[in-house]
Amino acid sequence: xxxxxxxxxxxxxxxxxxxxxxxxxxxxxxxxxxxxxxxxxxxxxxxxxxxxxxxxxxxxxxxxxxxxxxxxxxxxxxxxxxxxxxxxxxxxxxxxxxxxxxxxxxxxxxxxxxxxxxxxxxxxxxxxxxxxxxxxxxxxxxxxxxxxxxxxxxxxxxxxxxxxxxxxxxxxxxxxxxxxxxxxxxxxxxxxxxxxxxxxxxxxxxxxxxxxxxxxxxxxxxxxxxxxxxxxxxxxxxxxxxxxxxxxxxxxxxxxxxxxxxxxxxxxxxxxxxxxxxxxxxxxxxxxxxxxxxxxxxxxxxxxxxxxxxxxxxxxxxxxxxxxxxxxxxxxxxxxxxxxxxxxxxxxxxxxxxxxxxxxxxxxxxxxxxxxxxxxxxxxxx
Numbered sequence: 001x002x003x004x005x006x007x008x009x010x011x012x013x014x015x016x017x018x019x020x021x022x023x024x025x026x027x028x029x030x031x032x033x034x035x036x037x038x039x040x041x042x043x044x045x046x047x048x049x050x051x052x053x054x055x056x057x058x059x060x061x062x063x064x065x066x067x068x069x070x071x072x073x074x075x076x077x078x079x080x081x082x083x084x085x086x087x088x089x090x091x092x093x094x095x096x097x098x099x100x101x102x103x104x105x106x107x108x109x110x111x112x113x114x115x116x117x118x119x120x121x122x123x124x125x126x127x128x129x130x131x132x133x134x135x136x137x138x139x140x141x142x143x144x145x146x147x148x149x150x151x152x153x154x155x156x157x158x159x160x161x162x163x164x165x166x167x168x169x170x171x172x173x174x175x176x177x178x179x180x181x182x183x184x185x186x187x188x189x190x191x192x193x194x195x196x197x198x199x200x201x202x203x204x205x206x207x208x209x210x211x212x213x214x215x216x217x218x219x220x221x222x223x224x225x226x227x228x229x230x231x232x233x234x235x236x237x238x239x240x241x242x243x244x245x246x247x248x249x250x251x252x253x254x255x256x257x258x259x260x261x262x263x264x265x266x267x268x269x270x271x272x273x274x275x276x277x278x279x280x281x282x283x284x285x286x287x288x289x290x291x292x293x294x295x296x297x298x299x300x301x302x303x304x305x306x307x308x309x310x311x312x313x314x315x316x317x318x319x320x321x322x323x324x325x326x327x328x329x330x331x332x333x334x335x336x337x338x339x340x341x342x343x344x345x346x347x348x349x350x351x352x353x354x355x356x357x358x359x360x361x362x363x364x365x366x367x368x369x370x371x372x373x374x375x376x377x378x379x380x381x382x
Contacts, residue, residue, distance in 0.1 A: 008325040009369045014156050014184060014303050014360035015329060019250070020209040026253040027211065030246050038243045039234060052243055055252035059203075059216060062259050065193040071217045071235050072248050076183035077105040078228060079202035079217035080150075082239075083179045084109045086225035087148040088119045093177065095144040097122045097137065099151055100347040101130055101158070106150050106181055107343075120144075124151070130160045130291040130348055137167065141174040148177045153201075154184040157344040157358060158291025159303035161185075168197025177223065183207055183215075184300055187258035188266070199223045203255070205247065209362070210254030214247030265363045270301045272361050272370060279374045280306060284381060290345060290356060305345075305358045308381055314355035317380060321357075324376045329358045 010018070030051070036044035038052045053067070060067040073079045084106070087093040096110045096119050114121035122140050125133040132151060141147060149171050153162050164180060171178040179200040182191065187208025191201065200223070204215040219225050231240035258265070274296050280287050290305035292298055311317055314330045321328055330342075345356055359373075 006325050008327065009365075009373060010327045011359040011361065011365065011369075011373065012327045012329050013362040013365075014207075014358065016206045016212065017209045017362050018364065019206075019211055020254060020257060022257060023210055023250050023254045027246050027250045030249060035245055038245060039232070048243075048245055051245055052248055055248040058252040058256055062255055063191050063193045063218065064195075065218065066221065068236075069193075069218055069221055071219065071238050072243065072251075073202075073215045073217055073239060074213055074244070075206075075215035076103075076181065076202045076204035079204075079215055080105040080179075080181055081109050082217055082228040083200045083202075083219075083225060084113065084148065084150065085228055087177055087179075088113050090226040091148070091177065091224075092146050093119060093148045095120050095122060095140075095147040097124060097140050097144065097147050097149045097176070099124050099126060099132060101126060101155055101160075101344050102150065102152055103156060103181055103183070104343075106152070110150065119148075126347065128348065130155065130158050130344075132162060132167070134163075134166060134170065138170055138174075141170060141176055144174075144176070146176075147171075147174070148179060150179045150181070152181040152184070154182070154189075154300040154303075155291065155344065156184045156300075156303070157342060158305045158348070159293035159299035159301075160291045161298070161300060164196050164198060171199075172197055184302070187255055188262070188300070188302060190259070190262065193218060193220075200225075203251075205251035205254050208254050208258045211247050211250040214244050214251050216251065261363075266301060268363060269361050269365070270296055272365050272367060273301055273304055275367050276304060276359065276370045276374070279370065280377075283374060283378050284308060286310070288354075290348065302362065303358065303360045305356060307352065307354050307356045309354035311355035311381055312353070314357065317355045317357060320380050321376065326373055326376060329360075330356060 036048045038048040056067045056070050060070050098110050110121050113119050125136040168178050177199045182201040183204045186203035199220045201218045206212040227238045229240040288307040293305040318330045
């Protein structure tokens with residue numbers, strides 16, 4: 001059988017997920033029928049505004065919060081940038097506390113403001129498994145004036161989970177703002193914003209089978225923030241730019257479906273991940289799992305970061321998988337050629353060797369697919 005006859009297998013769902021057909025069915029009529037600008041005051045505009053606010057109310061209801069605390073954005077990156085810039089320029093924040101494992105939407109943004117001298121950036125310590133040192137976080141908070149803590153709930157590369165309650169409680173103790181990048185966990189874990197001690201969280205629809213180019217920011221009432229995007233009065237003067245009506249509808253539908261089937265999807269994906277882990281252990285003695293990703297019940301269940309110690313070139317392994325029509329992503333603790341490697345894996349263990357591959361799963365994956373991936377890996381690695 002040649003590679004051209006093989007069915008593609010997609011295991012890069014942490015990067016993006018395919019749009020669910022039901023989500024597209026919800027969006028499609030808006031493309032086919034005229035939809036006016038929601039900021040227009042005529043009847044067509046008012047109809048579009050109703051659609052936007054219906055989507056906002058749906059998201060707010062799922063997260064157990066007020067629609068007034070939900071603001072639509074172009075995605076998680078914009079939402080993260082909005083929080084950090086607003087806190088530094090307008091919120092009186094003098095210290096940004098984050099970690100070396102954050103998504104670049106947070107880490108690079110914090111570094112940029114640090115280089116400008118507007119705020120000091122402090123990195124909380126992590127252990128060899130990628131867990132946040134809560135005792136060190138408290139030390140940083142105790143020694144900082146007006147801080148913003150920005151720590152992701154679920155790491156997109158190694159699957160480690162953060163205890164939002166523990167961190168949020170510390171932030172409240174020291175009067176700090178708490179922002180969590182929840183892009184990877186949104187739609188996969190339940191978020192009750194009446195119970196969670198967070199000031200800001202974010203979401204991106206394409207991580208839970210919605211469309212790309214649309215996300216949201218939750219900002220707790222009373223905390224306040226200033227817009228990143230200027231030029232219009234949209235989103236209650238907090239985000240300039242014509243509303244992405246199609247995207248908003250798709251996001252609300254995708255999140256609704258995720259919440260309705262969350263337990264079933266979690267059970268299915270965990271079974272896929274467990275099956276893959278056991279298969280890897282049998283075929284590749286000495287295989288390692290980076291961070292907590294190999295602990296099915298103690299990690300982001302959609303992510304598995306695998307290290308093959310005997311394989312020197314991770315990029316080549318990914319290339320060979322791609323030839324076999326298997327999509328995954330990678331990262332190496334060590335730079336090779338023009339590859340800068342993974343900042344997450346480098347922070348965990350800068351001297352580690354071997355190819356690291358991130359496989360990430362969705363509700364669409366099957367054990368039959370995993371069987372084929374294991375067979376291909378065995379032929380490539382051995």
